[in-house]
Amino acid sequence: MIRVKNVGLQYADGPEILTDLSFTLPDGSFHFLTGRSGAGKSTLLRMLYLGQRPSRGQMEMFGKDIGQLEPYELPELRRKIGVVFQNFRLISHLSVFENVALPLAIEGRNEEDYARNVVELLDWVGLGDKMDQFPALLSGGEQQQVAIARAVVASPQLLLADEPTGSVDAEMGERLLGLLIELNRQGATLVIATHDTGVLASHRHHAGELHLDEGGRLRQFPPVRAKAG
């Protein structure tokens, strides 16, 4: 469960980018994060993956008040969060396998312990035959698949994706979205930032919406129920 109450975010002495945010994300829920470009979607995602702490208000994640945590306590929480970055952020000198296994390697786990899981995951996302390749040799869609595999390899409780369909064609976009929704069905809370109206229209019946307006304020909407008859 993620609870955000009266949260504001500003950089240094500048104006608030996010203002009075209050929302709740129940465990296993699925939400789209929408708003116009520059409304603060990426900033809100950044706050949710603990890349930035709120300037004010209260944010509770995994039963902890984020504002009260010491910096050394944050990495353990970040490991419960999987992030698919808009620009993938793959490491160019690591192979597909190594990029995906990175969240497990930084925990100090042995490769023998996780190699099978990583291989299975790569098969699942459709990159089983490319695990030794380097990101530069992959297409945009394949890079996005690697980024998704890396985000989910450690079985996160919260999965955040920033425009995951933005740089791929519609067919690949639908396939990637299918992967994320499958993980949501397995129990992960899912938040997808998008301004793709087609994606929204296809999935709003089972996903809530967090809408950021231009003033950095947020409105939360439940899934849209299909009208009877």
Next chain:
Amino acid sequence: MFHSKILPRQMMGARLLPLIIAVNVYLASLAITGGLALIASTGQWSNEIEQLVTVQVPPEAGVSGDAVVKSVLGVLREHPSVAKARPLELSEMEALLSPWLGRNSAIKELPLPQLIDVELRQGGEIDSLRKRLEAEFPGVEIDDHRQWRGQMLALANTSRLLCFTITSMILLAAVSVIVFATRASLESQGDLVALLHMIGAHNRFVAGEFQKYFLRLGLMGAVLGLMLLALSLVAINILIGDNPAPWLMRISFGPVDYALTALPLLSAALITMLTARFTVLRTLAAMD
């Protein structure tokens, strides 16, 4: 385990870092070596000269010059402070005076004092010897080169101070260059540091990875610098040859001197490693 590959094999700017470190370690070690050689040579030279005195027996000191010289020699050889006493041969006197009088001069005809080279024992004191000689042989003089030695020692001390200052400046410059170059290399890895941070790496893990990487670069550069120094010292010793000028002694060190010369090696490796560690930790702290 691909742990060791999390950082790229080559970071931007890091290729030059070992070379920069090598040059700085070479200069710093060379300056230290020069300082140590100067300290050793002035110390040795000062010790040698401190134990040497010259006794002058003037020609008018007695009726028979040879007899007086023998008596003076007798007194000198019996004295507990004296290790050795030897009258200079006529040929040696000629050699000493040849710059002024020329070769084949009529030196035998001149009323020159007889010079006696005296070598004192370790810790031997000269005052009682001087008193006894002056009392028994009026006109006999003892020259302990004190004034000349004082001037030379003052010059040597000034040179040492200058050498120490230059060494300190080179070390300071080396530290600045190494810190700057290490930070520049790290800046190119800002995205990687941020990614590791965002996926839940502990700060000490990230700092440790960079620390190991830069320690390796630091050691590579420092060892290269020290190898260049060793080559330079071998070349200097060959150039000086077996018969160095009195003011240019062959460089031969003891264990402490070698440890001091290797100091820049360890310092460079440590500075590089610690700069990497603290730069990464500071970057990560700013992210939290």
